[in-house]
Amino acid sequence: MGNNVSKKDAFAKHLKGMLGGLRVTLRTMLKPAVTVQYPHEQEAPPTRARGVIALLEENCTVCMLCARQCPDWCIYIEGHKEKRPARREGGKDRTVSVLDRFDIDYALCMYCGICVEVCPFDALHWSPEFEYSESSIAHLLHDKDKLGEWEATVPVAEPLEIGAEVKGKK
Amino acid sequence: MPKFEVDPAVHRGLADARLNVEIDNGDMILNLGPQHPATHGTLRLVVRLDGERVVASDVVIGYMHRGYEKLTEYRTYPQITTLINRIDWLSSFANEVPFVHAAEQLMGIEAPPRAEYIRTALTELSRIATFLLFLGEMGLQVGAITPAFYGFRDREYVLNAIESATGGRFHPNFNRIGGLKDDLPWGWIAETRESMRKVLKSCDEFEDLVVSNPIFQKRTRGIGIIPAELGASYGVSGSNLRASGVDWDLRRDGKPYLVYNDLDWKVWTHSDGDSFARYWVRLQETRESARMVLQLLDVMPSGPVMTKVPKIIKVPEGEVWVNTENPLGEMGYYVISKGATGPFRVKIRTASLSNVSIAPWLLRGVYLPDIITVLASLYFILGDIDK
Amino acid sequence: MSENTEVEVGATMSPENLELLGRVSAALGAEAIIESAQAVGDLVVRVANASWREAAKACRGALGFNYLSFIGGIDWMPAPVVGGEAGDTSSPVQPAEQTYGAAGSAGRFQVFARVASTSVPRSGLTLKVDLDEESPAVDSWVSIYPGADWHERETWEMLGIGFNGHPSLRHLYLPAEFEGNPLRKDFPLLAREVKPWPGLVNVEPMPGEDVEEEAE
Numbered sequence: 001m002g003n004n005v006s007k008k009d010a011f012a013k014h015l016k017g018m019l020g021g022l023r024v025t026l027r028t029m030l031k032p033a034v035t036v037q038y039p040h041e042q043e044a045p046p047t048r049a050r051g052v053i054a055l056l057e058e059n060c061t062v063c064m065l066c067a068r069q070c071p072d073w074c075i076y077i078e079g080h081k082e083k084r085p086a087r088r089e090g091g092k093d094r095t096v097s098v099l100d101r102f103d104i105d106y107a108l109c110m111y112c113g114i115c116v117e118v119c120p121f122d123a124l125h126w127s128p129e130f131e132y133s134e135s136s137i138a139h140l141l142h143d144k145d146k147l148g149e150w151e152a153t154v155p156v157a158e159p160l161e162i163g164a165e166v167k168g169k170k
Numbered sequence: 171m172p173k174f175e176v177d178p179a180v181h182r183g184l185a186d187a188r189l190n191v192e193i194d195n196g197d198m199i200l201n202l203g204p205q206h207p208a209t210h211g212t213l214r215l216v217v218r219l220d221g222e223r224v225v226a227s228d229v230v231i232g233y234m235h236r237g238y239e240k241l242t243e244y245r246t247y248p249q250i251t252t253l254i255n256r257i258d259w260l261s262s263f264a265n266e267v268p269f270v271h272a273a274e275q276l277m278g279i280e281a282p283p284r285a286e287y288i289r290t291a292l293t294e295l296s297r298i299a300t301f302l303l304f305l306g307e308m309g310l311q312v313g314a315i316t317p318a319f320y321g322f323r324d325r326e327y328v329l330n331a332i333e334s335a336t337g338g339r340f341h342p343n344f345n346r347i348g349g350l351k352d353d354l355p356w357g358w359i360a361e362t363r364e365s366m367r368k369v370l371k372s373c374d375e376f377e378d379l380v381v382s383n384p385i386f387q388k389r390t391r392g393i394g395i396i397p398a399e400l401g402a403s404y405g406v407s408g409s410n411l412r413a414s415g416v417d418w419d420l421r422r423d424g425k426p427y428l429v430y431n432d433l434d435w436k437v438w439t440h441s442d443g444d445s446f447a448r449y450w451v452r453l454q455e456t457r458e459s460a461r462m463v464l465q466l467l468d469v470m471p472s473g474p475v476m477t478k479v480p481k482i483i484k485v486p487e488g489e490v491w492v493n494t495e496n497p498l499g500e501m502g503y504y505v506i507s508k509g510a511t512g513p514f515r516v517k518i519r520t521a522s523l524s525n526v527s528i529a530p531w532l533l534r535g536v537y538l539p540d541i542i543t544v545l546a547s548l549y550f551i552l553g554d555i556d557k
Numbered sequence: 558m559s560e561n562t563e564v565e566v567g568a569t570m571s572p573e574n575l576e577l578l579g580r581v582s583a584a585l586g587a588e589a590i591i592e593s594a595q596a597v598g599d600l601v602v603r604v605a606n607a608s609w610r611e612a613a614k615a616c617r618g619a620l621g622f623n624y625l626s627f628i629g630g631i632d633w634m635p636a637p638v639v640g641g642e643a644g645d646t647s648s649p650v651q652p653a654e655q656t657y658g659a660a661g662s663a664g665r666f667q668v669f670a671r672v673a674s675t676s677v678p679r680s681g682l683t684l685k686v687d688l689d690e691e692s693p694a695v696d697s698w699v700s701i702y703p704g705a706d707w708h709e710r711e712t713w714e715m716l717g718i719g720f721n722g723h724p725s726l727r728h729l730y731l732p733a734e735f736e737g738n739p740l741r742k743d744f745p746l747l748a749r750e751v752k753p754w755p756g757l758v759n760v761e762p763m764p765g766e767d768v769e770e771e772a773e
Binding site: 231232235237239240241243244245246275276399400402403404405406407411416418422423424425487488489490491493500502504506508509510511512513514515517519523524527528531556557 | 599
Binding site: 014016018020024028034046047049050071110111112113114117126158159160161162163164165 | 245248249252253256284316320323326330333334335336337338341343351352353354355356357358359375378379380382383384387470471472473474475
């Protein structure tokens, strides 16, 4: 007799467990779907998303800091020196370094952002763009023209959260 | 007794010369993996079956070995943080924290309080993200596909919070020696508070959907029991050990780190030590972490997030052991520095390696379908095993 | 073997570590301990090679350290400078002389391990052991801490350190036919050898101009 009761109890408990689960799925079923049908609809990545590195060519002085600090050795830079007229009247001609080649191999890149941080002349920026997959690995090597095109997609830096220290220069 | 003739030499060849699963009778050798949904990567398991029961098993790892301990010797300290957050890729932020602390302790500097609070919040967020995947995926391993979808859905809220603060969904690389790369973006605290409410709600859903489900209980209760003392001697840590009744959490019992001492929280344990207990403990810890994040958001101090550090970071000579309670268990770095810009030797102690090393013992006598549930309940990440 | 330096080290040790050191030497015998030091709050004890297994027994037994955190190895050989003559300064330059960390070492190879107690908060002990340089080997801990199995296999394949009494020293991470010990300092990292460093200054000078020393 006692055995019977416990069997009944167990059955009731099982049924309750099952129904509890079904209630959750039913409730979810009635809610709108959260999935985004990607190629047709798109979610905007956050401003800070590290999607692709953009290059502002005129800021680059070929100092090689980014290529040196890169842990993956995926930045290749070449340049040459040129004489430019002086900024002021009567001054001496300046020698400037001009960028010939600036390649980032995104097949190697780990998206760590060290190059962007070490750049002393603000030539590299993060852009949240992410749609640059290629069918061949060789095409993931972006040259300076391609990297320059990304510059248009670089967002304006967003304000910081309450309590953040207001930064001075740098 | 099987009738067919078995040539032990042939079987031994099948099982690979590296394995010590010895064949002496007509038992069946079954190869699981290296590609299997339950393995979170490429884990190969060779089991010897007697009927449906496991007689012996051997774990073959190393398919994803990337040699991090060697790679660290060729990199500078700032370059290493981006490397090591790939060890356990589900909770990358938590991987960075002990290493950055190790370097900071050797240099004798401390991150500002706001940085430590944000670090704690992001560490707990990565714990929630890791556990939500587990809570859903464990259902999948017993044949219920719905929880997996729910787990992935709810993890997105947490990953969105991590991404909007750090810029990386999986690889934040947000820690710097001496603080953080940047402060939080505008509106992050309010958004994260909302996400945490969703997480708490989804924990209730998992309770209804999975924990109280009689089929799930039948598949997990009393299976894969880790005795507390044996587990500790194997180096099993984290939720796996707490599910065996060991009240040990490095956030509370380790060397004080981050700001856990300022928070009101508790350590959850379960006395059973079986697959169900491991699920249950992780469910409670997800809730606890969400509550911790909510507390942190309320008391976040203001101020800078970066202390003054030299431009070229050189860590003074010395050695230090820093271990933290990561989502998967105890993660630690033994950093030996000789005063250079990079470490001389970094010994990486990962949680999953020790957690899985108990598998051959644990799977003995288990039924074939339960191998998957036992493995899934141990919850490992192959990157965390293979380093 | 170096002399016992406990006295001078003791002066800089925290009271908890001194107390722990006292318990360790009581459980293990003072003669088994070669040196001890404190590394950022943690006690590091260097034990004699012959007492390595005894040390494990004492840890698991009398000292109550029931939890094995890890076993690993160290190669103290100075790291060779990579690509130095080509101007490659990418990898950190380590000191050229062979120096040893906390609690010292008698030679190039050391095995070290970390144990802790799950019942005592903030407990733990780092143990180190010296090895013979020609054929580095030490007793295995597998019979005391079963979790030592994989850690010892890893140390064996990565540093070529033998573990006497280990049930089956096989490759753990690397393929069975792999030769060499990758974590030894004289094992080159091929990824850094097969490709020139792209960080070398690659700016063509003006015609007729001397190459200036590039200052960072």
